[in-house]
Amino acid sequence: MSETDLIDAVLDRHRRDGTRLMQILREIQEQLGWLSPATLTAIAGAIAWPRAKVEGTADFYSFFYTRPMGRFRVLWSDNITDRMLGSSDLMSAMCKKLWLEPGRVSEDGLVSVDTTSCTGMCDQGPALLVNSRAVTRMTQARVGEMVSLIRSETPVAEWPAEWFAIEDNIRRKDILLDHGLVPGQALAAALERGPQGMLAEIKSARLRGRGGAGFSTGQKWEACRSAAGHGADPARYVVCNADEGEPGTFKDRVLLNSYSSLVFEGMSIAGLVVGAKKGLLYLRGEYRYLLEPLQAALEARRRANLLGSNILGTAFEFDIEIHLGAGAYICGEESALIESLEGKPGRPRIRPPFPVTRGYLDQPTTVNNVETLAAACLIATHGSDWYAAHGTEKSTGSKILSVSGDCERPGIYEYPYGTTVRQVLEDCGASDYQAVQISGPSGICLAEAEFDRRIAFEDIPTAGAFMVFDETRDMFEVARNFAHFFAHESCGFCTPCRVGTTLVRNLMDKIARKHGSPYDIDELFKLHRLLQGASHCGLGNSACNPVFDTLNKFRPAYEHRLMSLNYEPAFDLDAALSQARQMTGRDDAGAHFPDEAEA
């Protein structure tokens, strides 16, 4: 097939519909390797969008390439947990063996090696993506074998299957992971209750969102249900947020891998309540390997009359579509996610209006986390009294934690809300711990004195990440890794976050290079105060949390790196003469700066 035919086939499959641009770009790229200027022009013409708009989207996402890439693209997951398992050394070794600089494509166009934000394999790292496929448990030996396979241009499909094995690692089950439901059971119960009855049940169960913000699910569904659709084609939508980009979080991956029936059923129940006929599941690009299994699961549900029209013999009509993301943490933010679903860069919208009144295609939309939707199945089946008997008064039910870092048994732990941090540490086999980062970089860093606090909305709310750091870990380096994450993931829309996250990253790097002074610490505090209030969305507002927390709780980790009490430049002055030395061949005393400390 010629390139044009190939592009046309993809475009036709998506009905030349611009809102499907993300999927169009991905599918074309999967076949052509990259998105050339001519390809973008062709796509823009076909979907009748301004070309710059198509390019704007292609340019936004980490996994879209507007420049030719290597035939093998290796992306090492760069979460702190991967680093703690030795990913930096492994990546350097790989680059060395391939004679390659990180981030560059080899001259023969064979391979590129780079880092990417957390790929959600923290319990089985170091992890990487090779041509969009996830590989776990990297070792020096695997690096060697992988380099040989790349050199011999062996297609990734022929690589050892065990490299791509992804474990669930479920260590503790509670009401959700031990649900005991058969497909259709919860949905039948919901249909029995009817939309109003089901809504009432969700409300009296006091279910709150598991995606981080903890908003009341009942309120959200009710607001969506009572919002009128707009325009010629009024509709309502259910969106399942499976972007799971918060570093250290991987519980949605396990839910989608082994509990997808529950998730799809939760979406259907939400559809029933809000009056939607269509659900969209936004799956992060890192979980590309789940796409086909999930599609097969949807097909099975359609065959079982659990999706489609006349569901379980009623008038209820609902179907689900899967959209794949392309490497952008910000798309976990619900309004950015909706922009992405519409084919645009993931830029958070101005709120209000909230998605429940104007969401996907400007229609009332409820966006819910994977786990929230799964939990709705329990409420449909067992009722609100049963559900609310679990957990605490303000946090009913259970929470799934993704435990990683310094512990013997990393993996998935489900607890009733109200469980102490110390309990989790004990269960996962952590010892000599000094800190836990809860809910990822945008969450909170706890020190030992706080380990009796509880996982609950009223105490320590969490989207699920639970990263353990023992006494050998340097909490400054942890915060610096997170600062790099935010600078990389800032969408760039608003000034404070676009520039501020990079300034924070640079200050952290300056301190790491031992060029820092107390002046730089003051600067970090100042940036924290600015970003927290002035940013457009949650990313910018929480981007300085890890720095702020560690500065307060692990200050000496910063202080022992400070170079002097006086202001210091961020760069090495002597190195700033390097090019001139090289060009003049000089190396006399005048071609160097005396040691800065004594100058």
Added chain:
Amino acid sequence: MNAPIAPPRKLRVATASLAGCFGCHMSILDIDERILKLLDLIEFDRSPLTDIKHCGPCDLGIIEGGLCNAENVHVLREFRKNCKILLALGACAINGGLPAQRNHLDLRDVLEEVYQTEYLVTHGGIPNDPELPLPLNKVHPLHEVVKVDYFLPGCPPPADAIWKLLTDLLAGRTPNLGHGLLHYD
């Protein structure tokens, strides 16, 4: 007691032009007859206006121009060590100004272009005399290398702004420039 705090002695002021064009210094002289008033209050240490080669302990250091070579850095550090207050005067001192327009080029390419292109070959290549200061990879504004206490933008800053700022500083007031005195061009 509300007695005015009179300066017990003349304030010592040093000035220097680094990667600048002396335009800011010309602007200092442009305060015209007010310079006499100023000289009642201050005396100059190292400055292009005197012939003192090295800066001694001073109350105020005024620097025009950014940092484009090693010599610039040495002078700046000497000022910072000796001056209680350091003032960055003019656009180049504050953001690199015109010299910083080379910053998006690689210094090696710049040197090659200037000293080794065909018609200049007779000049004998890139000078490597140890007497000459080496250029920095990038041009930097002053505040990237030392702590700067006050800034007066402008290319050059107007004489009236310099006068206002100096008289504020000498009187112990936080400098405050009204409309028309603060401009970046």
Added chain:
Amino acid sequence: MNATTTFHLDGEEIPFTPGQTIMQAAVAAGTYIPHLCWHPDFQVNGSCKLCTVKVNGRFGSSCTMEAQVGMEVENRTAEIDDKRRTLLQMLFVEGNHFCPSCEKSGDCSLQATAYELKMMSPHFDMFYPDRPVDASHPDVLLDFNRCIMCGLCVAASRDVDGKNVFYMGGRGLLGRRVHISSESGRLADTGFAVTDRAASICPVGVILPKRRGFAVPIGQRKYDLAPISEQVKVKTP
């Protein structure tokens, strides 16, 4: 005007009509709230955050927040102006702003706002990014070294000119940029004309007509005459 529909802006009573944002009401009342990306003729963008105010003790963007009866809004306090100055410094260091050689100088919103907020230095280390200049078009020059990502050119080209010549894309500090709608990425290969609204909308010196140069002498340019805070255009209804 209904006497009950007012709110307080730095203690001053500001009337508003329901649906108006704090910014719209303030401008209608002739009161200046610093802003860069907001423009009365276009859909609100809300990206620069210069218009950040404190509403009943919480920070928010005055160009996106609707006015509510009885709101207490803080605007020109030392705390907020400090934050705004820092935002301006961020905009100055992320681009390349050499005002002495910029034709927009004296007529530039960024510069005038920086004067208003007494920004004496860029404070942060400079990024000195390598951004393109596009001189391909016969009548218009683009110098993206000065772009502050306000999105006004995008809105003007889309909503007024109906041409969609510009679009914001890319991600983060280095990636985010204005894309030009042609395969070559050159302005000359679009339908852009110097008479377009988008040709005169840029608040800074990116989109400049060619062959004009420094047309107005120093001392007589827009913001030489009066500070930006005194040039709030009051729309007479």
